[in-house]
Amino acid sequence: MTPAARVQAAIEILDGIIHAARNQGPPADRLIAQWFKGHRFAGSKDKRAIRELVYDTIRACGPVPQSGRAAVLGLAEEREELRALFTGEGYGPMPIEADEPVAQGGIAPEWLEDRLIASGVGQEEAEALLSRAPLDLRVNTLKAQRDALELPLDAEPLAPPHALRVPTGTRVEDWDAYASGAIEVQDAGSQTACLAVGAQPGQTVIDLCAGAGGKSLALAAAMANDGTLLASDTDRRRLSQLGPRAERAGVTVAQTLLLDPGREAEALAEWQGRADHVLVDAPCSGTGTWRRNPEARWRLTPEELEKLTALQARLLDLAATLVKTGGHISYVTCSLLDEEGAGQIDDFLARNTGWRADLPELPLGTAHGQGIRLSPAHDGTDGFFIARICKP
Numbered sequence: 001m002t003p004a005a006r007v008q009a010a011i012e013i014l015d016g017i018i019h020a021a022r023n024q025g026p027p028a029d030r031l032i033a034q035w036f037k038g039h040r041f042a043g044s045k046d047k048r049a050i051r052e053l054v055y056d057t058i059r060a061c062g063p064v065p066q067s068g069r070a071a072v073l074g075l076a077e078e079r080e081e082l083r084a085l086f087t088g089e090g091y092g093p094m095p096i097e098a099d100e101p102v103a104q105g106g107i108a109p110e111w112l113e114d115r116l117i118a119s120g121v122g123q124e125e126a127e128a129l130l131s132r133a134p135l136d137l138r139v140n141t142l143k144a145q146r147d148a149l150e151l152p153l154d155a156e157p158l159a160p161p162h163a164l165r166v167p168t169g170t171r172v173e174d175w176d177a178y179a180s181g182a183i184e185v186q187d188a189g190s191q192t193a194c195l196a197v198g199a200q201p202g203q204t205v206i207d208l209c210a211g212a213g214g215k216s217l218a219l220a221a222a223m224a225n226d227g228t229l230l231a232s233d234t235d236r237r238r239l240s241q242l243g244p245r246a247e248r249a250g251v252t253v254a255q256t257l258l259l260d261p262g263r264e265a266e267a268l269a270e271w272q273g274r275a276d277h278v279l280v281d282a283p284c285s286g287t288g289t290w291r292r293n294p295e296a297r298w299r300l301t302p303e304e305l306e307k308l309t310a311l312q313a314r315l316l317d318l319a320a321t322l323v324k325t326g327g328h329i330s331y332v333t334c335s336l337l338d339e340e341g342a343g344q345i346d347d348f349l350a351r352n353t354g355w356r357a358d359l360p361e362l363p364l365g366t367a368h369g370q371g372i373r374l375s376p377a378h379d380g381t382d383g384f385f386i387a388r389i390c391k392p
């Protein structure tokens with residue numbers, strides 16, 4: 001494909017991504033893959049270039065752009081060489097007309113930028129949210145030790161004790177260490193959130209929003225497969241991934257429980273007052289993961305955020321019923337918005353007298369409210385809020 005044809009391809013794909021963002025359609029990655037499937041003439045170099053251009057464009061546009069063409073023209077404001085490809089030749093985009101719409105730059109839609117600023121996220125932090133994510137691994141201590149692990153390349157040890165960083169794009173899934181379950185792909189921030197739980201062998205631990213079990217596997221390793229670990233979630237598809245993952249990782253301690261949204265307490269009735277630790281890795285806006293899903297900024301609405309914060313408060317209250325006296329809730333969101341993080345903990349402590357914040361020392365992060373904030377600029381991780389609170 002000519003460079004101009006690649007630009008036209010990116011424009012078409014972006015049209016689909018913009019439409020999907022407005023209508024809760026499929027994620028960008030899936031739409032890109034679909035386009036490649038329908039355009040077999042695109043070679044591997046074309047695909048790489050098109051994908052990169054699509055993501056660079058998404059990152060460059062703060063609010064949802066008017067169209068794919070407007071979005072690329074927005075990026076072209078900074079890249080003169082892109083503008084030069086709008087000639088209409090070589091299957092490229094038509095020449096630029098005077099007064100054509102050009103997408104606006106910035107970090108996010110204005111309302112969301114305002115919320116980030118109100119949450120103490122400065123310009124440097126906000127820009128880092130739109131950088132490229134690294135690839136982090138967790139050494140599974142049920143199978144290996146970080147110092148003794150042999151990998152096909154030199155991985156960088158990070159501050160969390162089992163974390164390693166490898167170049168983005170490394171095909172770790174092809175490694176023996178991956179097949180044998182000695183390593184898992186897990187952001188160093190997620191690993192730090194698991195450390196905050198402080199799970200020990202022999203304890204009863206509930207991972208209330210376990211998803212596909214990324215954190216459950218780390219908790220099982222911290223427990224040395226000894227004790228009781230319940231992984232629950234309302235999403236059947238995600239939760240069903242835990243079984244095969246646990247098998248590969250040699251995790252034998254985890255059991256799963258599918259919850260019915262709105263009726264979680266009924267399913268969890270027999271777990272009331274039993275847990276040493278409940279991890280609430282709450283559903284959230286994901287503002288801390290924009291490095292991986294930059295188009296998520298275009299999908300979030302104030303109404304959706306309000307629904308999420310109400311659900312987070314409800315899940316914290318549910319978790320409180322599951323914890324035994326002296327036990328802990330660890331509350332985690334991959335968001336830098338205070339209404340989903342520090343504000344939730346302040347509100348919980350205000351409505352539950354006697355509970356107190358009790359966060360262990362963590363290898364990364366800075367104090368924020370009654371918890372810890374991790375951020376791409378400060379910690380090189382996804383953005384997280386982590387708090388641990390103790391039941392009187």
Ligand SMILES: C[S@@+](CC[C@H](N)C(=O)[O-])C[C@H]1O[C@@H](n2cnc3c(N)ncnc32)[C@H](O)[C@@H]1O
Binds near residue numbers: 208216234235238264
């Ligand atoms: C941040 S994700 C969890 C990620 C997971 N812990 C991991 O480490 O991979 C939040 C999860 O909350 C789940 N969820 C949403 N509503 C829920 C509810 N009412 N009760 C329990 N889980 C819920 C979602 O299905 C989603 O899997």
